[in-house]
Structures are given as structure tokens and as C-alpha cells.
Amino acid sequence: MKHQHVAVVGAAETTEMGVIPNLTELQLHADAALNALADAGLTAADIDGIACAGVAPDVLASYLGVTPTWIDGTHIGGSSFMLHVRHAMVAIQAGHCKTVIITHGESGRSAVGAAGFPEFFAGRLGGEFEVPYGGNIPPTMFTIPALRYLKEFDLTIEDLAQVAVAQRKWAALNPRATFKDPITIDDVLNSKMIAYPFTLLMCCLRTDGGGALILTSADRAKDFSQPPVYILGTGESCEGPMISQMEDYTTSRAFRVAGEIAFAEAGIERDDVDHVMIYDAFAHVPLYGLEDLGFCKPGEAAGFIRDGHTSLGGKLPTNTNGGGLSYMHSGMYGMYAMQESVRQIRGLAPAQVPGAKISVALGIGGMFSVSGTIIFGNELP
Amino acid sequence: MSKNSSERLLPRPSSESQHFWDGTKEGELRLQRCGDCGKSYFPPRPFCPFCSSRNVLVYPASGQATLYSYVINHLPTPGFDGPHAVAVVTLEEGPRMMTNIVDCEQTPDTLVLDMPLEVTFERQNDDITLPLFKPAS
Numbered sequence: 334m335k336h337q338h339v340a341v342v343g344a345a346e347t348t349e350m351g352v353i354p355n356l357t358e359l360q361l362h363a364d365a366a367l368n369a370l371a372d373a374g375l376t377a378a379d380i381d382g383i384a385c386a387g388v389a390p391d392v393l394a395s396y397l398g399v400t401p402t403w404i405d406g407t408h409i410g411g412s413s414f415m416l417h418v419r420h421a422m423v424a425i426q427a428g429h430c431k432t433v434i435i436t437h438g439e440s441g442r443s444a445v446g447a448a449g450f451p452e453f454f455a456g457r458l459g460g461e462f463e464v465p466y467g468g469n470i471p472p473t474m475f476t477i478p479a480l481r482y483l484k485e486f487d488l489t490i491e492d493l494a495q496v497a498v499a500q501r502k503w504a505a506l507n508p509r510a511t512f513k514d515p516i517t518i519d520d521v522l523n524s525k526m527i528a529y530p531f532t533l534l535m536c537c538l539r540t541d542g543g544g545a546l547i548l549t550s551a552d553r554a555k556d557f558s559q560p561p562v563y564i565l566g567t568g569e570s571c572e573g574p575m576i577s578q579m580e581d582y583t584t585s586r587a588f589r590v591a592g593e594i595a596f597a598e599a600g601i602e603r604d605d606v607d608h609v610m611i612y613d614a615f616a617h618v619p620l621y622g623l624e625d626l627g628f629c630k631p632g633e634a635a636g637f638i639r640d641g642h643t644s645l646g647g648k649l650p651t652n653t654n655g656g657g658l659s660y661m662h663s664g665m666y667g668m669y670a671m672q673e674s675v676r677q678i679r680g681l682a683p684a685q686v687p688g689a690k691i692s693v694a695l696g697i698g699g700m701f702s703v704s705g706t707i708i709f710g711n712e713l714p
Numbered sequence: 715m716s717k718n719s720s721e722r723l724l725p726r727p728s729s730e731s732q733h734f735w736d737g738t739k740e741g742e743l744r745l746q747r748c749g750d751c752g753k754s755y756f757p758p759r760p761f762c763p764f765c766s767s768r769n770v771l772v773y774p775a776s777g778q779a780t781l782y783s784y785v786i787n788h789l790p791t792p793g794f795d796g797p798h799a800v801a802v803v804t805l806e807e808g809p810r811m812m813t814n815i816v817d818c819e820q821t822p823d824t825l826v827l828d829m830p831l832e833v834t835f836e837r838q839n840d841d842i843t844l845p846l847f848k849p850a851s
Contacts, residue, residue, distance in 0.1 A: 457728070458757050460725070460726070461725040461726065461727070461728070461731060461757070462725065462756075462757045462811065462812060463812045464723045464725075465722060465723055465724055465725050465844055466800055466801075466812045466813050466814050466844075467787050467791045467794060467798060467800040467814070468800050468812050469723065469791070470789070472785075472787070472789060473785055473787045473789070473791075473800045474800075476785045477783050477784060477785055477800065477801075477802055478783055479783070479785075480783045480784060480785070480827060481782060481783035481827060484827050525788075526788045526797075527787075527788060527789060528785035528786065528787045528788060528789065528800070529785055529786035529788070529797075529822060530785070530822075531785065575757070575812075576802070576812075577802045577810055577811055577812035578756075578757070578810065582782065582783050
């Protein structure tokens, strides 16, 4: 018997976004949670499942006033929330809970009550075999594969820069985006050098914010005020936290495995997809994402973006909130990617893709370490 | 490599990696190989990540490598003075490792992907000697 479907019935980001010096991370979780509850027309008393990363789920449950029968504290960086959605879907199908809240809150810029990052991004072995050489922060770790990628596909640094330019065009349409002013490839190339070939405008923001999703079964979802956004497909995988040990610098195994599972579960083809969100901590990541999810052949994503296919009016609008490069990035961006997918499927996005029916959100944890992909749709299959 | 006021962050060896750091002190780059499936691997651990065998041995690598990829970090980093390459090299035996490229300019024109490299050892203190790489002679 096929499991019954699960849907998003509440979705919201924090009231403010950007620099929020007066809220701790726990308060950001709660602000997002209260907004999502209001969006769904629920209170904490209606929630029986809770998942979050950054703060512990028991801390958040007691703070919000939730008595859960299902808890998930999976914390694997920016794709934690994709994995929470996948796990929550199965928990609802299994009857462990009926209504799940998934929250994110991060004081990534102001560092108020912040959990912060682990001592070594890549774990103890990374601390021993990467940190001594300067591989100790995302700009010197996540970025290392890019030069190999460019060489293998005969691409240039301009091909990286244009990713930031394309996303800024989307951000210009989003009132909540941190950066909205248009930029050129030259602007990107001439911005401050961070870690060659990456300049400042090829690197994500660091901001404060959060978001929350509420999930329930498809049969109950019809009774909510918002149109249900159904979970059509889900996938998760990991490769490993040490960037030096990633098996192939032209493709992410975690992206490929998680994406393939999600598309198989949804039973759809790439051509069926109307909208995509790809976690963009740095400008090269959307290139990997578009290829590893199967939207482009290896090495063809840069040309795909250059030809306008991911931009306004293109056949695959991508990162329509402006992305981590221009919208916001608190550190674990995956929640914001899914928020934009939900807005697009509800038809309420600031830069709305006309008639968007199916949206794919790819999340990343660590530096190509973990991946979760969620496929959303406005209709049951 | 010159140092600024703050020191380079140094590794803290564990029981599973002590052989590696003993090796670098003696001017030897030590890898591990599986006694069952024959594959080499890195970083150190007391079992084979390909076939799960505990029958593994330590052996000296040739020290020859090629440049797989890198960034030139312009951000202030403890122990580094100015822009420096954070590199990943492919060892002749197959495994890859992060390192720094020394004895050459830290510029894109000088640091060419796939260039041949050879290991060189830089003593940090009584316990730690780091394996760095330089253009092959």
C-alpha cells in the first residue's frame, strides 16, 4: 500500500531578517515558529512533533510549550531542515505524530546566544589534516574544488562571477533581500579578493534570521487556510566533511545520490520542474547543483545560466529569492531555500514564477558533505 | 614559510595517526594500505575504508604528487603571512591530501593544476613536522 502524502500547511520566516541584534538564536527559532503557527492557524498545543538544528529540540519544545511524541535533532549543517522534512514525512506516515514543526533560527551575524560552529568544520581528522594548512573556514574549504571544475570543463572565472550577477537580478525583485542593487561581472571580479578565484561577491552573506515549516498528512492538509504544498519526493545522503577527501571535484556524490532518490520518489522528470532552489554558499555551488540534480549535463550549467535559463522568464528559474549570495545566509541556509519553494508553489513569492507547480530545493550541510533534496508540488500525484 | 605574530594551528596526533607524524619527523610520508584489497588510503585510520578489513599496514609513499586544486587565501590566517595557497594534491599512490605549496610564488600563473610536486618537510616543533609540497625538481 502506498503511504499517504504529507503537506506543508504552515511556512514563515522570522519577522525581521538581516541584522537582528536583540534576539538570541532560541528567540529566532521561536519567532519563526510563532509566525508559521499563525500562518497555519495553529498554536503550540496542536503540535506533536518537533525538529530543529542549532538549539536542541527539547530546549525549543519546552520554550514553545510543545509536548512532542516525535523528536528529531538531526544537526548536519545547512541541509538539516531538508532531512527534518524527510524524517517528519515518514514519522507522520508511521503515525508517530500528526503535526510537525521544523524550525531554524541563527544569529549568524550578531552572534546573540549563538551555538556557533564546531571547533573544526571538518571534524577531528579535519582538524589534524586540513586546519594546519589553512583549511579552517568555509572560504578556504568549500571553494577549493572550483579551479579543478573550471579546468575540466574549460570554463573561466567569469563563469563563476555570472552566477552572482544572475542571482542579484532575482534579489532586486525581493523587498526582503539584503542586496538589491544590480551588479556586473566586472563588479564581482573587482570586489575584494577573499580566496582566489573567489571574490567577496562570490561568497554568501552572514545575516541573522530563521524560518519554520509545519507539516501534516495530506488528508488533514485540506482543512487549513493555506493551500497545501505537498511533499512529492525526498532524498538525503552524505560524502564527508573533509573537502580534501571529496572523491571528484567536478561533481558532488551527496547531491547526486540525494537528488536521484528524490526524483525517483516523486516519479517526475526534470522537465516537469518549474522552479529550483540550490543552496549557494559560494558562486560555484549552483553549477554543481544544476548538473548533479540532472538539469544540465556535466560542465553545461555555466552556459545554461549565461543563456538566461535560470533567470526571469527562463525555463528553469533558480534561486528566485536572490539566494545566499544576495538574499540572506545565516549560516545554515537550507530553511530559506525551502521557504522560497513553498512561496513559489503557493503563488506568493515576490518574484513569482507564473504557474509554478513543482519546485525542487537542494540543501547542503558542511562543504559538499551532506545533502538533502525536497521536491514540492501543488497537486497530489 | 614566514610567520606572523600568531602561530599556525598545529595537528594534535591521536593513537590512529601517530605513525604519520612520527614519519614526517623522520622525513617520510607514510600512507596506509589494505592487506586484503590492496588499496591505499588517507587520512589514517586502523581499518580499510574500501573493504572494512582491519588488516592494514603502514608504508612510505614516494612523496611525488600533482596539484589537484587550490585557492589562494587572502584572509588573515594564523601562521601565514599574506596570500597563500591552500592546496589539495594527488599523491602518486592515489590518495589526496591538503597541504601548502612552498618554494614558489603564490600566484595563479605559478600554481598550475596538474603540475608535478614533491614533498618537503617543515619542522614546527619537537612533536610536529608538516608535509608540504614544492615544484618537482
